[in-house]
Amino acid sequence: MTEISVEQLKARMDAGEKLNLLDVREPSEYVEFNFGAPLFPLGKIQSMQIEDIEHLRNEEVIINCRSGKRSMMACMLLEQMGFTNTVNVVGGVLDWQEKIK
Template sequence: MNTITVEELKKKIDSGEPVHLIDVREPAEYEEYNIGARLIPLGKIQNMEIDELEPLKEEELFIHCRSGKRSAMACQLLESMGFKNTVNVEGGVLAWQEAFDH
């Protein structure tokens, strides 16, 4: 698992680079605030309900949650399932809001 700061991630997104961004929070958290990621709650990953991610096994996946803990767990789980390039977004949505939503 690699890590990336929210600033580095925003640069990638702003540059138009295709970014596979996964939010592993719960649907209610996602509805409250999200940064446009694809919602796949951690529970689904824990239950191996990840068919929609299978085509991305070789791709770089940027995974975030609220603070970085659940996303780190998701990265480890996905790596154990054969995903090659998971990237944990340090600080998650809290860091994103602090950096960009003033």
């Protein structure tokens, strides 16, 4: 697992990079605010329901949550399942709202 700041992520998004983003928060949190990453709740990863993201196993997967803790857990779990390039968004949505929006 590596880490990325919200500023670094925003710069990559603004540059038009094709990014594999996942938001591992709960649906209610996602509805309140998101920055475009598809919703993939942590519970799906914990219960190994990863069929929808299996194709990303050998690609960079950037994961965010509210503060960076659940996304870190998601990165660790996915690495245990064989994902080779997980990236945790440090500070998560809280940092995004404070520093970007």
